Amino acid sequence: MxxxxxxxxxxxxxxxxxxxxxxxxxxxxxxxxxxxxxxxxxxxxxxxxxxxxxxxxxxxxxxxxxxxxxxxxxxxxxxxxxxxxxxxxxxxxxxxxxxxxxxxxxxxxxxxxxxxxxxxxxxxxxxxxxxxxxxxxxxxxxxxxxxxxxxxxxxxxxxxxxxxxxxVPDLDDYTLMRLYDGATTVVLPMLEMAHGYELRPEERALPGIRAAAQAASFVICWDNDLFSYHKEVRERGQTGGYYLNVIRVLQHHRGLTADQALTEAIGQRDRVMVLFQSLCATLRAQGSPQLRQYLADLGHFVRGSMDWGITSVRYTTPDDPAALPARFSTTPTGTGPVDIPSIAWWWEVLDQGTTDQPWARGDDLVIPSGRMPRDRGFQIAGLHRS
Structure with missing residues (x-):
């Protein structure tokens, strides 16, 4: 069963x-x-x-x-x-x-x-x-x-x-690790490559932009923990193997049941999702065309991870189906800061605004081509054995 x-x-x-x-x-x-x-x-x-x-x-x-x-x-x-x-x-x-x-x-x-x-x-x-x-x-x-x-x-x-x-690491340490071992940061440079621009170093270093990218990573990784929990417990937890996700962290360190930990984790990701949307709205109003494209793709990354997570057989495990949602909600379970010290500064950035630098508001910026080659036709590279 x-x-x-x-x-x-x-x-x-x-x-x-x-x-x-x-x-x-x-x-x-x-x-x-x-x-x-x-x-x-x-x-x-x-x-x-x-x-x-x-x-x-x-x-x-x-x-x-x-x-x-x-x-x-x-x-x-x-x-x-x-x-x-x-x-x-x-x-x-x-x-x-x-x-x-x-x-x-x-x-x-x-x-x-x-x-x-x-x-x-x-x-x-x-x-x-x-x-x-x-x-x-x-x-x-x-x-x-x-x-x-x-x-x-x-x-x-x-x-x-x-x-x-x-x-099992505590929640703050787990958060720090998860923002990197979810491999979201390795994807970020490809968002720029895909549209033929490169963010200015001044933009990339802004606290608001760093906070937005990390908030997107948080939502993606927490969603992955929710959607993969059944798979991980089935493959490792029930046989005594080791598995690690936010639900187990919350159970272990806060004495919660799995259902209570699930509710807590969803509350955390919803509040960060609200923050992400607010940061993006402020940055879009101030940012360059490159930045607006980057923010749009961060949003696609978040939503794409959700859609893939509830439909891919990686997580639905058809032979022992995971109880994943068939749709999403239009209402968050809550708003406001999440009580995790390492990420509390995200809300401080939002409260302080992001930037009012004149260069960041220019709509007449030309998206640089960098070293982007012309399209070579849609073909896969490297399909050969050495």
Missing amino acids: STALIVPPTYAPIPPAIHPFHADIDARTAAWAHAFDIGSERLRERLVTQEIGSFAARILPSGRPEVVQVLGDFVLWLFGVDDGLCEEGELGLEPGALNAALQRLLWIAEHPEADILTDDPLARGLRDLRARVAAYGTAGQTKAWIDALREYFLSVIWEASHRTAGN
């Missing part, structure tokens, strides 16, 4: 959208996974059924198809790392060995010319992704992507240390 936690409709003020080429993108992501042998055969066969390319198409519904394709392939690669190395593989219980493996992959992202791991599927896939990121992005965006990959790797090593010890 299923013991699924019933997840009610969550607050979604952002309308759904998906790229018109979503079916082609999803098929090509599956083909890419097979071409590079990402993960074990069993894992790969599972991943290619999860509509990961369509997830990318939801994140970038109006983006250049070539970049949406890179994003779909990259997200599948990330699942190959997260599922294959960290959660289901032996390295997930050996933080030191996991760190060594991930540092070798990071070296390839930084130095694809390096003659290492030439026969490793994840390394070969990463080399292909790195080449395509560099082709469609600027040098600054490529560096931002690599830096975010480093942050992601550090966070999964942090999680592995808890998995090895069998302990």
